[in-house]
Amino acid sequence: MHSAIIKFILVMVMMSSQSSIVMGPQLPDEVPKSPEEIWIENTIESLTLPEKIGQLIITGLDGENLKDDEELMINSQQVGGIIFLGHNVKKEVQFLELRNSIPKTEIPLFMAIDQEGGRVQRLPMNRSDFPSALNMGETPEKAYAYGEQIGEALLNFNMNMNFAPVLDVFSNPYNKVIGNRAYGRSPERVATVGVDVMKGMQSTGIITSVKHFPGHGDTSMDSHEGLPVVTHKLERLLSFEWIPFKAAIESGADMVMTAHILLPEIDPEYPATMSKVIITEHLRGTLGFEGVVITDDLVMGAISKKYPYETAVLKAVEAGVDILLISNNDYVDEIQHALYRAVQNGTIEESRIDDSLKRILALKYKYLVAKN
Numbered sequence: 001m002h003s004a005i006i007k008f009i010l011v012m013v014m015m016s017s018q019s020s021i022v023m024g025p026q027l028p029d030e031v032p033k034s035p036e037e038i039w040i041e042n043t044i045e046s047l048t049l050p051e052k053i054g055q056l057i058i059t060g061l062d063g064e065n066l067k068d069d070e071e072l073m074i075n076s077q078q079v080g081g082i083i084f085l086g087h088n089v090k091k092e093v094q095f096l097e098l099r100n101s102i103p104k105t106e107i108p109l110f111m112a113i114d115q116e117g118g119r120v121q122r123l124p125m126n127r128s129d130f131p132s133a134l135n136m137g138e139t140p141e142k143a144y145a146y147g148e149q150i151g152e153a154l155l156n157f158n159m160n161m162n163f164a165p166v167l168d169v170f171s172n173p174y175n176k177v178i179g180n181r182a183y184g185r186s187p188e189r190v191a192t193v194g195v196d197v198m199k200g201m202q203s204t205g206i207i208t209s210v211k212h213f214p215g216h217g218d219t220s221m222d223s224h225e226g227l228p229v230v231t232h233k234l235e236r237l238l239s240f241e242w243i244p245f246k247a248a249i250e251s252g253a254d255m256v257m258t259a260h261i262l263l264p265e266i267d268p269e270y271p272a273t274m275s276k277v278i279i280t281e282h283l284r285g286t287l288g289f290e291g292v293v294i295t296d297d298l299v300m301g302a303i304s305k306k307y308p309y310e311t312a313v314l315k316a317v318e319a320g321v322d323i324l325l326i327s328n329n330d331y332v333d334e335i336q337h338a339l340y341r342a343v344q345n346g347t348i349e350e351s352r353i354d355d356s357l358k359r360i361l362a363l364k365y366k367y368l369v370a371k372n
Contacts (some may be wrong), residue, residue, distance in 0.1 A: 039369065040361045041108060044354060052353050053339045054078035056317075056358055058110055058294070060327035061088055066101040073329060074103055077336060080360060081110025081161065083297075083327055084122060092124045092157075099158050107361075108368035110207070112161035115150055116181055117216060121294045123153055125295075133166060134180035136193070143183075143193045147200020154206050160368060161207040163257060165197045167244035168217035177222040187243035194244050195251045202254070207367050209294060210248045214272050215241030223260040223302040238286075247289050254363060255292040256283060258321065260302035271302060274315035284320060292359050294323040299331075310338040317348060322356035349354035 015061050044052070058081040061070055073079065082102060089095045102109065113122045118132025130153075137145050147165070154162055163318055170182035183193040198208045214237060218350075219228035232241070245256065258273040266282070268276040273295045283289050295316055298304065303312050313335050324335060342348040 036362065036365045036370070039365055040358055043361055044357055047357075049343060049350065049353070050336060050340055051078045052350075052357055053336050055080040055107065055241075056339070056353070056356055057081075057332060057335060058083055058112060058323055058324055058325050059329040059332050060085055061098075061329065064088060064090055064094055065098060065162060070329060071101075072101055073332060074105065074109070077332060079109075079332060080107075080323065081112055083112045083114075083163075083325065084159075085114075085165060085327060086122055089122050089124050095124050095157060108160075108364055109273065110161045110364070111159050112163060112209075113154065114158050114163045115154060115159075116164045117146075117150065118180055120181055123157060125153065129153075132180040133183045133193075133197075134170065136183065136197075143196035144200040147197040147202075148204055149200075150197075150206030151201040154201075155204060159206070161209065161255075162201060163209045164201070165194045165208065165210060166212070167191075167194045167210045167248060168212055168215055169241060169244065170217050171240070172218040172220060174220045175217060177219070177224070177289040178217050184219060187240050190246040191247035195247050197359070198248055198253065199251065202252070204303075205367060205371065207254045207363065209255040209257045210245065210253050211257035212276055212296060213245055213256050214259060214261070214262075214263060214266075215245075216261060217241065217261045219261060223296070223300055225301045227271060227302040227306055228261045230261055230263050231265060232263065234282075237263075237266075243289065247282075249287055249289045249291075253289070253291060255294055255323075256289055257294050257296055257325075259297055260300055270315060270319070273298075273303065273321065274307075274312060274319055276319040278319070280320035290359075292322045292356075292363050293320060295321055295325050298324060298326045299328050309334055313338050314342055314347065317342075317352065317356070322359050 054077045057079045059079055060083045088098060109228050115121050115123055116133060117130035121130055166181045167180050167190055168178045169187050170178055176361045183190045198210060201208050218230055219230040229343060260271050260273050262271045267277040279293060298312055309331055316324060326335060343350050343353065
């Protein structure tokens, strides 16, 4: 009797052992997707290739009022956002009317502006309301409050994105394009104050874009006019120009704007905006930035005087840029067609477009979808 029981137990043990071998270890239940992941996936699946490409573009308007062809462009070409420049802004009522005339789209639009303070501000307000960065104040509390004040002013005009703060270090006294737009003459000062201003703006719900990577502070040429050349080696950049950007990235920077400058010691062939070495290898790799990368305006002389738009656009996307900023909407068609052809002929994989789209949509979800 006892031997029969022992045999039965042995058989059951063997069967259990074989079952575990066949079935393998039990896998944990699949983690459910978040609402953000579901929204991003569904949105990408719903878009055609031209519509995907449209989301990679922020463009401008011609004047103080929205034109019929601009409204058609927004609706039919599904651009990702609008930038408002000085020629779009004259008075408070006019600017509000222009802003509110922009049609609502299924995917929310970035509504972007350059509101730095000092000599670079677009809002129709007294310039003394927002002093220059260099004269902004010394303490972190003042910097954070300054960012909050800018953010609240932008919200009053229904803006959601600011191309600021400037994280360039004012290290070249002959640099007129940056000058007092910088928060200081040392990287530590710029990092401390610039990051607090960024956080202050973010606290109000404004998307920030720190600029101009890889550093526009030690140039003498204005990139609006031509292509500046900076001869610093990587060691200098890591220990000086990139300190503020590294601090901002570690503090949750939403977006980084590229500079149209040539760094021959890093990439002798292409300016930063079009350089895979600078954008992918260093901004994303060395500094670990995982957010959205946007170009400075592609109509600026540093790019437009040297490269056809098709070349600039394709190289920028290949380099790892997510958003192409082109203030003149006359070139939106050209940009879209250039990227469409590149995907169709295999020069750029559609998955590369999708990678940028995922980052863009994640930013839109965080600020423009989840909060509404």
